[in-house]
Amino acid sequence: MITGHNLYVLCLTETWVITGNYITLNESTPQDYCYKHEARLKGKGGGIARAARKMERSWKKTKLEVFRISWREHFAFRSMIAYRKALKTTTLLEENKHNPRYLFETVAKLTKNKAPTPDVSKQHSSNDFMNFFTYKIVNIKNIRSDTAKLNQDSLVVPLCSDFLTYFEPLNLATLTDIVGHMKPSNCPGDRMPSWFLKKTFDVIGPSVLSVINTSLSTGTVPLSLKHAVVQPLLKKPNLGQEVLSNFRPISKLPFLAKILEKSVFNQMQSFLDQNVALEMFQSGFKIKHNTESALLRVLNDIFLFRDSGHSVVLLLLDLTSAFDTIDHGVLISRLENVVGIHGIALKWFRSFLTNRRFSVNLGHTFSSSTSLDCGVPQGSILAPMLFALYMLPLGSIFRKYGISFHFFADDTQIYLPMSKNLKSSLDSLKVCLQEVKTWLSNNFLHLNESKTELVWFGGPALRTVPLLYTSGKRSWGNVGFLLKV
Numbered sequence: 106m107i108t109g110h111n112l113y114v115l116c117l118t119e120t121w122v123i124t125g126n127y128i129t130l131n132e133s134t135p136q137d138y139c140y141k142h143e144a145r146l147k148g149k150g151g152g153i154a155r156a157a158r159k160m161e162r163s164w165k166k167t168k169l170e171v172f173r174i175s176w177r178e179h180f181a182f183r184s185m186i187a188y189r190k191a192l193k194t195t196t197l198l199e200e201n202k203h204n205p206r207y208l209f210e211t212v213a214k215l216t217k218n219k220a221p222t223p224d225v226s227k228q229h230s231s232n233d234f235m236n237f238f239t240y241k242i243v244n245i246k247n248i249r250s251d252t253a254k255l256n257q258d259s260l261v262v263p264l265c266s267d268f269l270t271y272f273e274p275l276n277l278a279t280l281t282d283i284v285g286h287m288k289p290s291n292c293p294g295d296r297m298p299s300w301f302l303k304k305t306f307d308v309i310g311p312s313v314l315s316v317i318n319t320s321l322s323t324g325t326v327p328l329s330l331k332h333a334v335v336q337p338l339l340k341k342p343n344l345g346q347e348v349l350s351n352f353r354p355i356s357k358l359p360f361l362a363k364i365l366e367k368s369v370f371n372q373m374q375s376f377l378d379q380n381v382a383l384e385m386f387q388s389g390f391k392i393k394h395n396t397e398s399a400l401l402r403v404l405n406d407i408f409l410f411r412d413s414g415h416s417v418v419l420l421l422l423d424l425t426s427a428f429d430t431i432d433h434g435v436l437i438s439r440l441e442n443v444v445g446i447h448g449i450a451l452k453w454f455r456s457f458l459t460n461r462r463f464s465v466n467l468g469h470t471f472s473s474s475t476s477l478d479c480g481v482p483q484g485s486i487l488a489p490m491l492f493a494l495y496m497l498p499l500g501s502i503f504r505k506y507g508i509s510f511h512f513f514a515d516d517t518q519i520y521l522p523m524s525k526n527l528k529s530s531l532d533s534l535k536v537c538l539q540e541v542k543t544w545l546s547n548n549f550l551h552l553n554e555s556k557t558e559l560v561w562f563g564g565p566a567l568r569t570v571p572l573l574y575t576s577g578k579r580s581w582g583n584v585g586f587l588l589k590v
Contacts, residue, residue: 270448324452416563
């Protein structure tokens with residue numbers, strides 16, 4: 106309690122009132138109190154910054170103490186707001202320190218470039234991008250066409266003891282739960298905004314259910330759900346926009362197509378989990394797995410090898426446009442002969458992959474539409490699972506040669522401790538790499554040797570032994586992290 110002294114309180118609030126109502130508030134305040142009303146200025150925080158600058162100018166002009174005190178009070182309040190914002194951000198980061206997705210999203214928001222993005226449409230047209238993306242895949246396929254051979258999946262022992270021959274029809278409650286957990290997406294091809302579909306699903310749900318169950322029972326996917334709208338996205342913010350190869354295609358699919366894919370995904374995931382069919386050392390697109398878990402496993406193994414006195418070779422394999430060059434015939438064969446998908450379920454996947462089309466959206470313009478004869482659309486729900494199943498046989502090659510490996514989507518890390526006979530260990534690695542290249546070529550995938558890199562953990566002995574991939578670099582990008590040695 107303070108007695109015998111004057112107590113001055115500055116209270117800054119923001120109240121939305123009708124013009125003129127503040128007079129009543131002022132008249133109702135107790136004696137010796139005052140109520141000051143100022144109209145809200147532009148910008149966040151009620152125009153506090155502008156008011157502070159006004160008081161500062163008034164003080165410098167008149168040298169009156171009242172303006173200096175008012176300016177300092179505004180300045181102190183701004184500092185308090187900045188402090189509270191920083192404290193809130195720090196608290197949220199601490200509460201979510203075990204949630205990598207939230208941490209990455211928050212850091213991206215705080216560090217994003219606030220400079221206006223140049224208009225790409227002034228340099229390129231939507232048809233320019235469509236032609237570039239199309240010819241890029243055609244050129245990669247031409248590189249492999251001379252070496253690709255007939256797929257041998259029919260000779261492989263199936264991984265699954267059971268078969269998946271059909272998809273169970275959904276009930277309205279299950280479908281409502283699926284839609285409720287999906288994030289609204291923005292696809293230019295949607296006739297109805299996804300947020301509106303979610304809001305009105307209690308009304309239109311039965312109609313959507315009919316479409317989904319008809320597709321599952323007949324093994325067919327409507328053509329309208331197989332058209333993707335591709336939007337070019339810069340691979341890195343600092344890359345030049347005048348070069349088309351600096352962009353990657355991001356496919357946006359109708360929201361209804363995503364609901365259908367999610368319905369199939371849930372049943373496929375349950376089947377694969379029951380049969381333990383997915384690759385153990387694949388961290389991409391798996392619950393409780395991410396780039397961090399992939400890197401920790403690899404580096405932990407390397408450190409253990411080093412503690413045992415071994416030098417270690419780490420190879421970072423780079424595949425060119427892996428998702429876009431998957432061969433549909435090979436994928437269907439893998440689903441049937443390796444995974445155990447048959448009947449109506451296999452027919453559905455065949456329908457899902459065939460007769461796909463895409464067009465490019467740039468600003469307010471759209472390119473002409475063209476067919477997609479290979480690949481799985483990045484941005485779809487099923488694409489990551491299908492890619493992981495496509496790559497299943499690759500793990501057996503590494504196991505055959507006793508080489509450790511770890512996948513994250515299409516990023517492949519392989520590593521091997523060196524024996525005392527260094528040349529023998531490297532020869533084994535070379536033979537394994539040659540078989541990997543052959544397998545990739547037979548499966549219409551292309552190893553980009555110019556971007557494949559080798560990291561040596563150990564002494565200088567490697568310099569005396571020729572190897573395919575060497576460079577003088579001291580740092581490497583690996584699954585989103587910068588690795589320095």
